[in-house]
Amino acid sequence: MIEGSDSLKVIESVVPYNGSYSNYMNYSEFVDQVSLHQAVRSKENSFFAGNSKPQRVETWMIFVLLFGYLCLAFSRAMHRKRFSMLFKTLINWKLSKQIIRYEKVYTHPVNVLMIVNFVLCFPFFFSLARNWTTEINEPVIWTYILFIIPLLGYFLIKIVIYKFSGWLFDKKDVIEEYVFQTNLFNKYLGLAFLILTTLLLFAPIDPVILSYIGFTTLLLGLIFQITRGVMIGLENGVGLFFIIAYLCTLEITPWLILGKWIKISL
Numbered sequence: 001m002i003e004g005s006d007s008l009k010v011i012e013s014v015v016p017y018n019g020s021y022s023n024y025m026n027y028s029e030f031v032d033q034v035s036l037h038q039a040v041r042s043k044e045n046s047f048f049a050g051n052s053k054p055q056r057v058e059t060w061m062i063f064v065l066l067f068g069y070l071c072l073a074f075s076r077a078m079h080r081k082r083f084s085m086l087f088k089t090l091i092n093w094k095l096s097k098q099i100i101r102y103e104k105v106y107t108h109p110v111n112v113l114m115i116v117n118f119v120l121c122f123p124f125f126f127s128l129a130r131n132w133t134t135e136i137n138e139p140v141i142w143t144y145i146l147f148i149i150p151l152l153g154y155f156l157i158k159i160v161i162y163k164f165s166g167w168l169f170d171k172k173d174v175i176e177e178y179v180f181q182t183n184l185f186n187k188y189l190g191l192a193f194l195i196l197t198t199l200l201l202f203a204p205i206d207p208v209i210l211s212y213i214g215f216t217t218l219l220l221g222l223i224f225q226i227t228r229g230v231m232i233g234l235e236n237g238v239g240l241f242f243i244i245a246y247l248c249t250l251e252i253t254p255w256l257i258l259g260k261w262i263k264i265s266l
Contacts, residue, residue: 057201060141061124065201068121068194071113079110086110089184093231096184115183118190119155123147125197129211132200158182158250165246174236178229182251185225192217226251 075083089096127144130136136143159179166175193214200210226247233243 058140061128061201064120064124065194065198068117068190068197071117072191072194075110075113079108082108082110086114086184086187090188096181111183111187114187114190117194118186119148119152121190121193121197123151125193125200125214126211128197128200129207129214132207133211154254161250171236171238174232174238177236178232181228181232182225185221185228188224189218189221192221222251 085095123144127140127147131138131140131143162175162179166172196210196214196217199205200207229247229251230240230243233246234240
């Protein structure tokens with residue numbers, strides 16, 4: 001029950017109506033009007049405020065994430081020395097050159113598992129970011145497929161071009177060393193995006209902020225790869241013009257196109 005002039009003033013300040021309480025036939029009619037206007041106002045406020053887009057973690061997402069961590073755990077447990085050496089090559093240029101010259105890097109389990117982790121987690125992160133920060137209503141799995149298929153095709157085409165150009169220009173050793181550095185770049189990114197995807201799924205952090213962190217991580221990795229590529233070319237007597245043309249064609253341009261597409265999608 002509403003009692004007193006103070007309570008009536010509060011109601012009058014909230015509910016829009018013409019005249020005063022004296023214009024209503026009785027107190028009951030006045031209360032009905034108050035309730036009606038208040039219900040309408042509450043509904044309008046709810047409509048304008050809107051609702052946040054639900055971010056649902058599906059079962060397949062958990063499996064992808066667990067498989068990424070399984071690749072990492074198996075590499076660390078079964079090949080501890082090689083796993084530790086892998087991350088030392090990030091800052092140790094001589095060690096990275098030693099590995100490519102004296103070891104088989106392509107078929108080693110650590111190499112294979114870390115590349116698989118990259119192929120899974122890199123498109124997974126940007127698929128989630130694209131769907132959770134836009135008004136797109138399509139399932140995340142379709143966006144994931146849309147990312148992962150072109151990525152695999154891009155890698156396969158690059159491998160063929162690497163092998164062909166090494167044979168054509170008689171630079172097989174140079175190409176082998178550069179391919180190793182490219183794989184190294186992908187392994188680091190795979191680990192980074194595994195962590196970022198975990199944060200995107202479970203951490204109370206704005207997906208937009210994590211999306212920008214993902215872009216920054218990709219940009220830093222690309223700069224690292226290009227720098228190593230230039231160093232390899234110059235050390236092996238390759239002309240700077242040829243190095244720039246090679247990197248722009250196979251590395252810089254495709255990643256810029258992919259980054260631009262992701263940015264537009266976000």
